[in-house]
Amino acid sequence: MFENIIRPETLEPIVRSVINIGIILINIAIIVGIALFHVAYATYFERKTIGHMQVRLGPIEVGPHGILQPIADGLKLLFKEDVIPQVADRTVFYIAPVIFFTAAMTSLAVIPFFEKFVIADINIGLLFLFAMSSLGAYGIVMSGWASNSKYAFLGGLRSAAQVLSYEIAMGLSLVGVMIMAGSLNLSEIVKAQQTYPLGLYLIPQILGFGVFLIAMFAETGRCPFDLPEAESELVAGYFVEYSGFRFALFFLGEYIGMFIMSSIAVVCFLGGWTVPQFILGIPLIGDILSKIPNIIWFLLKVYFFIFLYYWVRATVPRYRYDQLMAIGWKILIPVALANIVITGLIKLWVKGMI
Amino acid sequence: MEPQEIAEKIKERFPDEVIDITSFRDQVSVIAKKERIVDICRYLHDDPHLHFDFLVDLCGVDYLDKKVPRFEVVYNLYSIKYRHRIRLKAQVPEDNPRIDTVTSMWAGANWHERECFDMYGIVFRGHPDLRRILMPEDWEGYPLRKDYPVKGPEKEWPGFQEVLDKAKAFREFEWKK
Amino acid sequence: MEEISRNQPPSDIRIAPELHTREITLNMGPQHPATHGVLRLVLELDGETIVKCTPYVGYLHRGTEKLGENRTYLSALPLTDRLDYVSSMNNNIGYVVAVERLLGIEPPERAKFIRTMVAEMGRISNHLLWLGTHALDIGAITPFLYVFRERERIMDLFEELCGARLTVSYPRIGGVRNDVSQKFLDDLYAFTEEFPGRIDEYETLLTVNRIWLRRTKGVGVIPAEEAINWGLTGPVLRGSGVRYDIRKFAPYDAYDKVEFEIPIGYNGDVYDRYMVRIIEMGQANRIIRQCIEKLPKGPITIDSPFTLPPKGSLSRRDKERFNKDYYSRHFVLAKSGPKEAPQGEIYVATEVPKGELGFYFISDGTGRPYRMRIRAPSFVHASALPRLCEGGLVADVISNIGSIDIVLGECDR
Numbered sequence: 001m002f003e004n005i006i007r008p009e010t011l012e013p014i015v016r017s018v019i020n021i022g023i024i025l026i027n028i029a030i031i032v033g034i035a036l037f038h039v040a041y042a043t044y045f046e047r048k049t050i051g052h053m054q055v056r057l058g059p060i061e062v063g064p065h066g067i068l069q070p071i072a073d074g075l076k077l078l079f080k081e082d083v084i085p086q087v088a089d090r091t092v093f094y095i096a097p098v099i100f101f102t103a104a105m106t107s108l109a110v111i112p113f114f115e116k117f118v119i120a121d122i123n124i125g126l127l128f129l130f131a132m133s134s135l136g137a138y139g140i141v142m143s144g145w146a147s148n149s150k151y152a153f154l155g156g157l158r159s160a161a162q163v164l165s166y167e168i169a170m171g172l173s174l175v176g177v178m179i180m181a182g183s184l185n186l187s188e189i190v191k192a193q194q195t196y197p198l199g200l201y202l203i204p205q206i207l208g209f210g211v212f213l214i215a216m217f218a219e220t221g222r223c224p225f226d227l228p229e230a231e232s233e234l235v236a237g238y239f240v241e242y243s244g245f246r247f248a249l250f251f252l253g254e255y256i257g258m259f260i261m262s263s264i265a266v267v268c269f270l271g272g273w274t275v276p277q278f279i280l281g282i283p284l285i286g287d288i289l290s291k292i293p294n295i296i297w298f299l300l301k302v303y304f305f306i307f308l309y310y311w312v313r314a315t316v317p318r319y320r321y322d323q324l325m326a327i328g329w330k331i332l333i334p335v336a337l338a339n340i341v342i343t344g345l346i347k348l349w350v351k352g353m354i
Numbered sequence: 355m356e357p358q359e360i361a362e363k364i365k366e367r368f369p370d371e372v373i374d375i376t377s378f379r380d381q382v383s384v385i386a387k388k389e390r391i392v393d394i395c396r397y398l399h400d401d402p403h404l405h406f407d408f409l410v411d412l413c414g415v416d417y418l419d420k421k422v423p424r425f426e427v428v429y430n431l432y433s434i435k436y437r438h439r440i441r442l443k444a445q446v447p448e449d450n451p452r453i454d455t456v457t458s459m460w461a462g463a464n465w466h467e468r469e470c471f472d473m474y475g476i477v478f479r480g481h482p483d484l485r486r487i488l489m490p491e492d493w494e495g496y497p498l499r500k501d502y503p504v505k506g507p508e509k510e511w512p513g514f515q516e517v518l519d520k521a522k523a524f525r526e527f528e529w530k531k
Numbered sequence: 532m533e534e535i536s537r538n539q540p541p542s543d544i545r546i547a548p549e550l551h552t553r554e555i556t557l558n559m560g561p562q563h564p565a566t567h568g569v570l571r572l573v574l575e576l577d578g579e580t581i582v583k584c585t586p587y588v589g590y591l592h593r594g595t596e597k598l599g600e601n602r603t604y605l606s607a608l609p610l611t612d613r614l615d616y617v618s619s620m621n622n623n624i625g626y627v628v629a630v631e632r633l634l635g636i637e638p639p640e641r642a643k644f645i646r647t648m649v650a651e652m653g654r655i656s657n658h659l660l661w662l663g664t665h666a667l668d669i670g671a672i673t674p675f676l677y678v679f680r681e682r683e684r685i686m687d688l689f690e691e692l693c694g695a696r697l698t699v700s701y702p703r704i705g706g707v708r709n710d711v712s713q714k715f716l717d718d719l720y721a722f723t724e725e726f727p728g729r730i731d732e733y734e735t736l737l738t739v740n741r742i743w744l745r746r747t748k749g750v751g752v753i754p755a756e757e758a759i760n761w762g763l764t765g766p767v768l769r770g771s772g773v774r775y776d777i778r779k780f781a782p783y784d785a786y787d788k789v790e791f792e793i794p795i796g797y798n799g800d801v802y803d804r805y806m807v808r809i810i811e812m813g814q815a816n817r818i819i820r821q822c823i824e825k826l827p828k829g830p831i832t833i834d835s836p837f838t839l840p841p842k843g844s845l846s847r848r849d850k851e852r853f854n855k856d857y858y859s860r861h862f863v864l865a866k867s868g869p870k871e872a873p874q875g876e877i878y879v880a881t882e883v884p885k886g887e888l889g890f891y892f893i894s895d896g897t898g899r900p901y902r903m904r905i906r907a908p909s910f911v912h913a914s915a916l917p918r919l920c921e922g923g924l925v926a927d928v929i930s931n932i933g934s935i936d937i938v939l940g941e942c943d944r
Binding site: 378379381383407408409410411413415416420428430434437439441460461462463464465466469473486487488489490497498502504 | 588589592594596597598601632633635756757759760761762763773775780873875876877878880887889891893895902904906910911913914915918943944
Binding site: 050053054055056150151153154223224226227233234235313314315316317318319320321322323 | 555557558563564565576579666669670671672673676677680736737740742743745746924925926927928929
């Protein structure tokens, strides 16, 4: 990505690779640091948003307006005693949160935050994201099994079934985007959107977007699909036996998952880092707004989805397990399939093949 | 139907069973022998003019040194359809505290009978699941009997002792100073 | 999953003889966020389906009935607060009405209206708490905080009325403890004016919410016949379509002088019980308004040795009335109870928010009840839990526990 800074031809191949690896490591460090910071403040944002929706204030004590609350929470989790149940399967119990967290963090590698800023600009970016989010399910199932607790076990089972079913709906809902863009590379998808009305896939892919939006909530296990961790039924679900920083890993993983899903939605349907074209059309304001850095636009769009997560959480109750499955298999997947067929036919028609 | 009328009807139908009919502030109690209590209840439940479909309450009473036989099982019955009420009392002797269950008529009698067994030691024959309900399963004695002391017995309940022992055993996990 | 093979497969199926399926036993409670106290359920699960549900109660048993037998009629009053601590006012009134009927005394008209008014406040506060926790169990977190906003106001009003917020002990045998102030009435009236709008607010979040409908419609259905057979009362029975409300059919206090309607359900599922309670809150609001408007003037207690003399803010006239004689008489009364309680037995039921709360007294002519039996609605409702839950899913257990609205303090007594 920084090829133009380093002149490849002037250096020895070995030095070139060392420098490249170094740059990638720096990039990773930046992204991980920023992501973790964002996650910390996403919890603050969540608590404040939901607090105000529920006629209360949210965190207010630590720092001005409780701004240091996430840091205090993080410190608390670090210093907490790490309790491991006596009858737990220790090895699996240790590995499970690491898998969950790693899977979530690895997904960040392929997200284009703005033009040319992506750690791994691979051609199968979208598939990589699906693979990683499925891998996260292993962490959940393993933690549910290893805890040797029935609540955790039920939570793990629910989660496995839920993630796997909604993976299908989510994958299918994005096939329309792939057909239209003709690529699985996320940067390519963003660029391909420029030629469409408003510079978004949202309008032509409205069906796919609807399916993706619902599947996105289920995939991250957030309300109204938070059955794996339904606190009133399964107490806390799969991580009921975890404490201290192992619990924090699950917590962070869940929030990073939300960021990933929001990013996919933004990249695939809302034009990624680009400025929406209808804004550019407005005379005076358009000029000013187009000066705003691309990363800000990207984050604004992402935070819109994050806000949606919180908004929904404060509004609706939780689905039941069988209803969740029914929605996934009986509504979302057929709709997504129909979307693929329609998109394919229209594409062929545009190309003049039918 | 007036409660007095209902009481008369019961007496007419079961002349040998009904011992006494008392009345206090418009509430009528029919005191009966325990042997055919299920038949009486079934009659009250099934008769189309009585139709006591609602067992309001079932409880035991201990008349220690006041009456012989010592125990009574009290059925408070109500008819949602006709809105009339009657109280049926079955006498249960101390040496054979057994009576037939009425769960076949009123499903709601289940826990009331369990409680009566728990508190008075009256055994309900044919009850589907007669266990202690409010007291711990290994409790000794029947708390609502009049000869059961209000202040606790001398020795601790073994369950509590168990808890104390456990607390002692867990003390090794406490923070050391 | 150590020992296997309780459910042997049929002998003719021999595909994989070493594999058996077995139900999981899941112990829910006594410490569990959705069991509203210390209810313990042992569930046998086949996957997520409930094969068998066994409730265990008694973790909060304090022997209220035994204690009541050893106390005077007056001093047993605070025990009733601790039965259903969510609507302690209604429990107090239920007890007081029963004792009054036993003793054959009648409170003055003003006291009756005040009692009706505060009982309906208790009903609203109970239903609010029920709504919040029920919705929270099903996953809607916001109504929980909305209802506490209103419940807090009722609690403040109770505090203004009698000094206590939760365990009030406000009614007395033959009246109430102290008179209501004009400020209290004004505040309460202001509350009743805005409360219907608040109910609409909760309803926008729940009543027509698709997810709420899917979680509650057709869940925990109990038909009318069966509901009566199980002895269910209150909103649960009315949710099944039975028109049975003690306030209408055997009126006590001033319920025969106010207008209100009884909501009736149709299907007998969780949703109907929810709707019944929501409408009941509106009706309770209506009753409170009528009580404030019709509140007659006059004494608040009968001049009888069964009532405590009001302390604190006594007018001069009152002080003269409660002279030395009265106090000494009262001391004897409080110490050993009234000597003149008539001999007999009586069962009196009142409509508390949870259902029918009955007190069955056997009096042997002394100042203490020979037998004090409490017919607690929560106890009966909890006994019907297996009937409601079996065959459903784990998530339905939560809806069912919420919909029958049990408080374990009352269930275990």
